[in-house]
Amino acid sequence: MPNRRYETLILIHPEQGDAGSKDVVARIRQLAENQGATISQLQEWGVRELAYPIDRQRRAYHILLEYRATPQALGEIERNLKLMEPVLRYLSVRQAENAPPAAARPTYGAEPAAPARAAEPVDEGGIDEGDTAIADGEGV
Amino acid sequence: MPKPERGGPRPPRRRGMGRRKVCRFCADKGMLIDHKDGRLLGSFLTERGRIIPARVTGTCARHQRHLTNAIKQARTLALVPFQTVYPQ
Numbered sequence: 109m110p111n112r113r114y115e116t117l118i119l120i121h122p123e124q125g126d127a128g129s130k131d132v133v134a135r136i137r138q139l140a141e142n143q144g145a146t147i148s149q150l151q152e153w154g155v156r157e158l159a160y161p162i163d164r165q166r167r168a169y170h171i172l173l174e175y176r177a178t179p180q181a182l183g184e185i186e187r188n189l190k191l192m193e194p195v196l197r198y199l200s201v202r203q204a205e206n207a208p209p210a211a212a213r214p215t216y217g218a219e220p221a222a223p224a225r226a227a228e229p230v231d232e233g234g235i236d237e238g239d240t241a242i243a244d245g246e247g248v
Numbered sequence: 249m250p251k252p253e254r255g256g257p258r259p260p261r262r263r264g265m266g267r268r269k270v271c272r273f274c275a276d277k278g279m280l281i282d283h284k285d286g287r288l289l290g291s292f293l294t295e296r297g298r299i300i301p302a303r304v305t306g307t308c309a310r311h312q313r314h315l316t317n318a319i320k321q322a323r324t325l326a327l328v329p330f331q332t333v334y335p336q
Contacts (some may be wrong), residue, residue, distance in 0.1 A: 117284060117325055119325065119326065158326035159323075159327060159328050159330075160326055162326055172284070197324065197325060199283075199325050201283065210282075
């Protein structure tokens with residue numbers, strides 16, 4: 109049975125206090141291990157601001173799980189995550205065998221909650237108008 | 249017999265001005281496209297949250313493809329917005 113490298117980023121409901129979050133993290137770790145996954149890394153990014161509200165939450169507790177598991181185990185892990193109430197969202201991605209382990213890079217990890225998007229002047233331009241709406245082209 | 253020389257090969261014409269754009273990911277091999285790196289991906293979005301076309305940023309086709317995939321994954325995880333004007 110192939111044992112593959114996966115990583116799953118999980119967003120947890122922010123309003124359960126520190127202990128509550130730790131508890132959820134422990135449950136997720138347990139869940140993965142019960143499925144025979146070997147966890148290589150578990151990063152806790154802490155509470156970070158979301159780019160848009162999910163379930164009316166503007167922030168969430170983020171954890172990143174890196175592990176090896178069989179595809180069947182992954183399916184089972186995802187099914188259980190879906191059933192867990194405090195999990196707002198998750199995304200699993202298969203990693204290349206030779207990919208470097210997710211570094212605790214300063215670009216994510218420790219980034220403080222992004223400043224709230226300033227209320228922009230609401231221009232009802234419609235999303236699908238031509239390309240003229242390009243505002244912040246990279247100055248490349 | 250080739251035609252008589254008439255100006256030779258045309259110099260590549262560049263509309264507008266400015267230097268040639270170079271794909272940032274080709275220029276810097278250490279720069280990885282990662283769906284978890286919201287800050288990097290955000291720099292390829294407009295203020296409204298749309299993906300900036302490669303012809304503006306100069307990203308090569310291959311990396312633009314990886315980039316759009318990463319941005320779409322990051323959107324799922326709310327690391328990067330779908331749009332920035334949301335109903336309150």
